[in-house]
Amino acid sequence: MFTTKTFIKKTRIGHFLKHVREHYIRDDISCGFKSCEKCQPVESFLSPDHHNKCSLFNYNHYIILDTNVILDQLDVLEEAPIGNVIILHTVLTEVKHRSLPIYKKLFTLIENPSKHYYIFTNDHHKDTYIEQLDGELVNDYNDRCIRKACSWYMEHLPNEKFILLTEDADNRNIANEEGITACSIFPYVKHMNDNAVLEDKLSRKEIYLDKDAKDLFPPHLNNVELLTGIKEGTLYQGTFRASRDNFLEGYVSVEALEDQVLVQGRAGLNRAVDGDVVVVELFDKSDWISPSEIILEDEGGVEDVKDIEQKEKELKETATKKKGEIKPTGKVVGIIRRKWRQYCGILQGGLEGVYQLFVPADRSIPKIRIETRQAEFLKTQKLIVTIDSWPRYSRYPHGHFVRALGKIGDQTTENEVILLEHDVPHSQFSEEVLSCLPKLPWIITDDDVQKRVDLRDLDICSVDPPGCTDIDDALHCREVGDHLEVGVHIADVSHFIRPGTALDLEAQSRGTTVYLVNNRIDMVPDLLSSNLCSLRGGEERFAFSCIWEIDKNANILNTRFHKSIIKSKVAMTYEEAQMTIDDKSKNDNIAKSLRYLNMLAKILKKRRLENGALVLASPEVKIMMDSETMEPLDIEVKKMFQTMSMVEEFMLLANISVAEKILQDFPECACLRRHPVPPSSNFDPLIKAGRHLGLEIKIDSGKDLAKSLDDAVKPDNPYLNTMLRILATRCMLQAVYFASGTLQKEDYFHYGLAVPLYTHFTSPIRRYADIIVHRLLAVSCGADATYAVLLDKSKTNEICQNLNYRNRMAQYAGRASIAFNTHLFFKGKLQDEQGYILYVRKNALQVLIPRYGLESTLYLARKGESSNIFEYNEEDQTQRAKDVVLHAFDPVKVRLSLNSDNIQHEKFVLQLVSPFIEGFSVPPIEEMDTSCEPTNDSGKKRKSTGDEKKNKNKKSPKNKN
Amino acid sequence: MSKKELLSKIGLRLDGRRAHELRRIRCKLGVFTEPDGSAYMEQGLTKVLAAVYGPHQVRGSKSKAHHDNCLINCQFSMAVFSTTDRKKRPRGDRKSTELSMHLQQALESVIKTELYPWSQIDVYVEVLHADGGIYPTCVNAATLALIDAGIPIKEYVCACTASLANNDVPMVDISHQEEVMGGPTLTIAALPMSGKIVLMEMSQRFHLDHLDKVMNKALQGCKDIRQILDAAVRLHVRDIGSATGWALTSYNE
Numbered sequence A: 001m002f003t004t005k006t007f008i009k010k011t012r013i014g015h016f017l018k019h020v021r022e023h024y025i026r027d028d029i030s031c032g033f034k035s036c037e038k039c040q041p042v043e044s045f046l047s048p049d050h051h052n053k054c055s056l057f058n059y060n061h062y063i064i065l066d067t068n069v070i071l072d073q074l075d076v077l078e079e080a081p082i083g084n085v086i087i088l089h090t091v092l093t094e095v096k097h098r099s100l101p102i103y104k105k106l107f108t109l110i111e112n113p114s115k116h117y118y119i120f121t122n123d124h125h126k127d128t129y130i131e132q133l134d135g136e137l138v139n140d141y142n143d144r145c146i147r148k149a150c151s152w153y154m155e156h157l158p159n160e161k162f163i164l165l166t167e168d169a170d171n172r173n174i175a176n177e178e179g180i181t182a183c184s185i186f187p188y189v190k191h192m193n194d195n196a197v198l199e200d201k202l203s204r205k206e207i208y209l210d211k212d213a214k215d216l217f218p219p220h221l222n223n224v225e226l227l228t229g230i231k232e233g234t235l236y237q238g239t240f241r242a243s244r245d246n247f248l249e250g251y252v253s254v255e256a257l258e259d260q261v262l263v264q265g266r267a268g269l270n271r272a273v274d275g276d277v278v279v280v281e282l283f284d285k286s287d288w289i290s291p292s293e294i295i296l297e298d299e300g301g302v303e304d305v306k307d308i309e310q311k312e313k314e315l316k317e318t319a320t321k322k323k324g325e326i327k328p329t330g331k332v333v334g335i336i337r338r339k340w341r342q343y344c345g346i347l348q349g350g351l352e353g354v355y356q357l358f359v360p361a362d363r364s365i366p367k368i369r370i371e372t373r374q375a376e377f378l379k380t381q382k383l384i385v386t387i388d389s390w391p392r393y394s395r396y397p398h399g400h401f402v403r404a405l406g407k408i409g410d411q412t413t414e415n416e417v418i419l420l421e422h423d424v425p426h427s428q429f430s431e432e433v434l435s436c437l438p439k440l441p442w443i444i445t446d447d448d449v450q451k452r453v454d455l456r457d458l459d460i461c462s463v464d465p466p467g468c469t470d471i472d473d474a475l476h477c478r479e480v481g482d483h484l485e486v487g488v489h490i491a492d493v494s495h496f497i498r499p500g501t502a503l504d505l506e507a508q509s510r511g512t513t514v515y516l517v518n519n520r521i522d523m524v525p526d527l528l529s530s531n532l533c534s535l536r537g538g539e540e541r542f543a544f545s546c547i548w549e550i551d552k553n554a555n556i557l558n559t560r561f562h563k564s565i566i567k568s569k570v571a572m573t574y575e576e577a578q579m580t581i582d583d584k585s586k587n588d589n590i591a592k593s594l595r596y597l598n599m600l601a602k603i604l605k606k607r608r609l610e611n612g613a614l615v616l617a618s619p620e621v622k623i624m625m626d627s628e629t630m631e632p633l634d635i636e637v638k639k640m641f642q643t644m645s646m647v648e649e650f651m652l653l654a655n656i657s658v659a660e661k662i663l664q665d666f667p668e669c670a671c672l673r674r675h676p677v678p679p680s681s682n683f684d685p686l687i688k689a690g691r692h693l694g695l696e697i698k699i700d701s702g703k704d705l706a707k708s709l710d711d712a713v714k715p716d717n718p719y720l721n722t723m724l725r726i727l728a729t730r731c732m733l734q735a736v737y738f739a740s741g742t743l744q745k746e747d748y749f750h751y752g753l754a755v756p757l758y759t760h761f762t763s764p765i766r767r768y769a770d771i772i773v774h775r776l777l778a779v780s781c782g783a784d785a786t787y788a789v790l791l792d793k794s795k796t797n798e799i800c801q802n803l804n805y806r807n808r809m810a811q812y813a814g815r816a817s818i819a820f821n822t823h824l825f826f827k828g829k830l831q832d833e834q835g836y837i838l839y840v841r842k843n844a845l846q847v848l849i850p851r852y853g854l855e856s857t858l859y860l861a862r863k864g865e866s867s868n869i870f871e872y873n874e875e876d877q878t879q880r881a882k883d884v885v886l887h888a889f890d891p892v893k894v895r896l897s898l899n900s901d902n903i904q905h906e907k908f909v910l911q912l913v914s915p916f917i918e919g920f921s922v923p924p925i926e927e928m929d930t931s932c933e934p935t936n937d938s939g940k941k942r943k944s945t946g947d948e949k950k951n952k953n954k955k956s957p958k959n960k961n
Numbered sequence B: 001m002s003k004k005e006l007l008s009k010i011g012l013r014l015d016g017r018r019a020h021e022l023r024r025i026r027c028k029l030g031v032f033t034e035p036d037g038s039a040y041m042e043q044g045l046t047k048v049l050a051a052v053y054g055p056h057q058v059r060g061s062k063s064k065a066h067h068d069n070c071l072i073n074c075q076f077s078m079a080v081f082s083t084t085d086r087k088k089r090p091r092g093d094r095k096s097t098e099l100s101m102h103l104q105q106a107l108e109s110v111i112k113t114e115l116y117p118w119s120q121i122d123v124y125v126e127v128l129h130a131d132g133g134i135y136p137t138c139v140n141a142a143t144l145a146l147i148d149a150g151i152p153i154k155e156y157v158c159a160c161t162a163s164l165a166n167n168d169v170p171m172v173d174i175s176h177q178e179e180v181m182g183g184p185t186l187t188i189a190a191l192p193m194s195g196k197i198v199l200m201e202m203s204q205r206f207h208l209d210h211l212d213k214v215m216n217k218a219l220q221g222c223k224d225i226r227q228i229l230d231a232a233v234r235l236h237v238r239d240i241g242s243a244t245g246w247a248l249t250s251y252n253e
């Protein structure tokens, strides 16, 4: 059957267009009940064995959901033992239209057989399709469609019971009149068996506890007013960013304005939450102020407003108009789009009753008021909460509890928090993914041997950090005539991961393996990462080889790529390889091979540096874990060996060679990696720091910078050069993947390595980009076939965007994990350590402690304390106290302890030990008597120290690029 | 999962069809009396009129005439009201010229042109409403008009489009909405009985991996269309026949 849908659309230029579309009505759509004989059999998860138990209805029933229930209460639906749910296509379309994330979540529910969901395509079914009436609103029409489907089901299956769950009271009333049983989800869930946890998860969007409650916030303008205001230029749209230090302050970045707009106080912020797209109104220029310098923390209880009023007063009193720091000031008048998500955090202690306050770990998010019946239990837990609404009368946004992650302070809980906060996919691999794995025992067939070059006789070895189980690269070098033949052999992961399979899509979505201190979240299942792909010593493995003929001055004579079978003779650690090279008595093939490689690597490195490649530094530490208790035993700086640099050089060389090859064969869709040149303003802190030392840092080109850094040496401070390099590292931008067809050739440049072309080829076990590159290269050398997505540049670019995001998040997660373990290690410890001043600030010193790779703030004066014995010289960047002058990069001795007052935000407290300043410094630990307890300099009112922001948790230094 | 989903998880397309289903086809032969043959064809909302004149003597320059076969002259046009945006010129633009030539190519493959040396057949098609798959509908309409005109043809020439839903599932007879949202569209004109393809066109590049299955889908579409056209022709013949009385013998069900 056939009908048309007509609708009129306005085009951008203001013409009215009439669109007519076909709409087919079918007679082959099934009701989804296996027992039904009237309909064609169809795959359906509806099951007569599942019973929905709700004491409001003393019979078994099937449930039909309205759109609003799905949009608001998905958390409950996910959790509750509610099954046998019929999702109407009308509802599905509406959900998709309103929120894509919720639609995706809904689909995982629908696809889960144990949930017993069924999609009924009511809008194409001959008996349930109804036409929209003239002048009927879309909402009313959809409601009518839903009711029509309900009554059809009742008629079609007279022996079954159906209940419509909807939050729309009108819809409910009409449904009841039409003889349909309709119910709101609130009473439904309340009357379910075992509802205690479920009830907490109900979204509180529509609850009005007290209609007379005083409004605490000004109202928001409606959408029309906002849009008119923006159009007329009286209002500005932008993204709201909350201050982390002052809960009554925030900024709105407006594209049209140069400066961010400062908003302050309850009325100024007006319920905006970090990340929201808001609309601001600017004050008169005479009312503009400079950002406050005080730190305010929200210390309020559930309904208490006194605290906030007093703090607003404090804010007003300290308001200043410092010249040069005055910012455009305004207030938020409306919200265009909320960017609320799920937040990790803990409950605020000391509150009784069902209403509790949730304190998010992210300090830019306000506390959230939730209703729970299990507060005592939740107080011991890290939990996830989401925001539902923020009514005018409520001091805090209303939200609901989603789930508990585990006990506060547990390693596993904290790992979970780190993974969630960084959006790292870390669930178990699904059955579907695992089914793509090769069956064991895995054997090499004759067919395989025929297709690959047999290199099993070559003396190949791998060199990695100790304990490495995912070995993705191995090397060899041998004499061929006058020249040398060098081979880099990379695990042939793309042989096992075929494009488009569930395994491929999962790896693509994960993008990278994430390394936490005591946990590795694999990109591909263990069987591949630690076994079949890992180039273990003494085992036959598939590899993708890049082989050069090189003369003894490290000039490449020719390059070739092919798939191969190798048998690594030995898997070495950096240290073992170093010892083999150094041990003159060893003269076997492996030792010779390593010596040649080392010799070539030195030439390659020298040449690279001469071309302007940068040597950057960031303190890298390794945390030694107790294997039983999983507690950190010690933290040590990673040892450096020449062999690390040796392996790195050949990996770089392989990556560059491969990049050239794939770009040549796939000019549009090669997956490359670029490192953009940083804007010169990024270097300001570095240049400034150099100037105070009397050093000129040139930044005109990478080469100039590299040279300036090399020359910046002062014999009296051997660590100075490293610190400058650390500063330089912070001026850099992130390197990113991209599809070659999306950018101009000039933009392919890799700044850090100073090469025009670069890609990632050498770590396919733990990076998805390398898998794409392997596939392209395989096509290039005729070892594999292309497939559609591989040649689609926009698709490749889309994948690259995801990889860039995942990489960044993996890096942050790794750092967060080190930070957590460093904290754990220092709990209850007190230690004097050698440190260096990285920056001199107005009231503090930023100190780097290389031994632990951490950076923390040494406060010279407390906020509000007038007795500051230090004198700040902005010009020279120094702090003077009596006859001691502290410069940037000066070595200092500091006492290190951990302040755990705030269990979510523990931080390091530093005290100066030497140089000794009367009345400020503390005596060294050895001389200290018992009365000198570490004063807990209540970190509460202090700025974030950004502890060990630069810690890295990388597998090995060769991955830096 | 993007917002673009040509085939929903339950296997229905945006307009409610399944991947292998054609749009509704309605057609009628002999809609005009003036031309020698005519037909009206609807595929979904795409509506086309076709008229055939001839065979007759070559008009205009005699030099165009062929000594061993007849000249097929096709003219394609689109009514100004046929698309959502008003068209400025009904014919003569590049797209129309191209479609005219493609139509000619398809028809030349079936008309027994050798029967009419020194003569010409004119085929005019006009799109009344365009909603995707203009060319196939024109070919199908022209085939019917030729039959109505009584011009001998080897077999039906049918045309159909196919594309790929969600980068995986081939689907047939693409609507305008699907054309706009989806990837490349493949158009073929074929002789469904012998399985010969006389014209094939792609709107964008297809990956080789997909080409076979999409082409097979389009070919299947042509076969399905042939059956519908065939039924329409038989019905038409019966109607005319019953008016004159002679058809009753063969269709006395």
Ligand SMILES: [Zn+2]
Pocket (backbone or CB within 6 Å): A030, A031, A032, A033, A036, A037, A038, A039, A156
């Ligand atoms: Zn049924």
